[in-house]
Amino acid sequence: MSHPPGPPARAPALDLVDWGRTAYADAWRRQEExxxxxxxxxAADTLVxxxxxxxxxxxxxxxxxxxLLWDPAELARRGIALVTTNRGGDITYHGPGQIVGYPIVHLAPRKDLHAYLRFLEEVMIASVARFGLxxxxxxxKTGxxxxxxxxxxxxxxxxxxxxFxxxxxxxxxxxxxFTGIIPCGITAADGTVTSMHLELGRPVDLAAVKRTLAAEFRARLPEFFAGATA
Incomplete structure (x- = not known):
């Protein structure tokens, strides 16, 4: 027996904030808050x-x-800090020109971290597609x-x-x-690291990418939670 479609999923409340450039330790503290x-x-669910x-x-x-391939002296010479975190995954690099997104989202309606990781991947795949990638x-491998x-x-x-x-x-x-680490444990045989700039051959407007990521995140979040009862 077929059933009439239910009402469309209502988008969860989502705040959007931009902290600009931050020291990692300070951003971590603000996330915890x-x-x-x-x-x-x-607070509502928030995308930072x-x-x-x-x-x-x-x-x-x-x-x-x-x-980690570089010693403390090399890190100091290059002005790169080293922080041990409580996130999942291996070692990676963060720096200017990279957009870091910190979703503070309550997953109680769908307690599925694997599905959440796939959701984040979908958001980014759709976002870079809008720029022709x-x-x-x-x-x-996650990412x-x-x-x-x-x-x-x-x-x-x-x-x-x-x-968080x-x-x-x-x-x-x-x-x-990235040459100072084996990023996320990726060896040369596994692959390498790239950027939108490198792939497109030109600089990319960071503000435009943030707007796109926010739009894709907001649009896909109801679908993610709908999967809890699908």
């Missing part, structure tokens, strides 16, 4: 954008520190890729089913610092 506010009902001062961040994956998934070139990384954490940390999309990023 937002997570506490979301869990206490003092920022660009970080140059930093290597280590995730909770075992052996992540072994993928055909990105996709790499089986067994999005153009062929064997990784253009975005994902690493998340949750507290009481509210997410998130994704990093290389837009106009200087890719040289």
């Amino acid at each position: 937002l997570v506490a506010a979301r869990n206490d009902g003092r 954008f920022t660009e970080h001062d140059p930093v290597f961040t280590l995730g909770v994956r075992r052996g992540a520190e072994q993928n 055909a990105a996709g998934r790499n089986p067994g 999005i890729w153009i062929g064997k070139r990784k253009i975005a990384a994902i690493g998340v954490a949750v507290k009481k089913w509210t997410t 940390h998130g994704f990093a999309l290389n837009v106009n990023t200087d890719l040289a610092p």
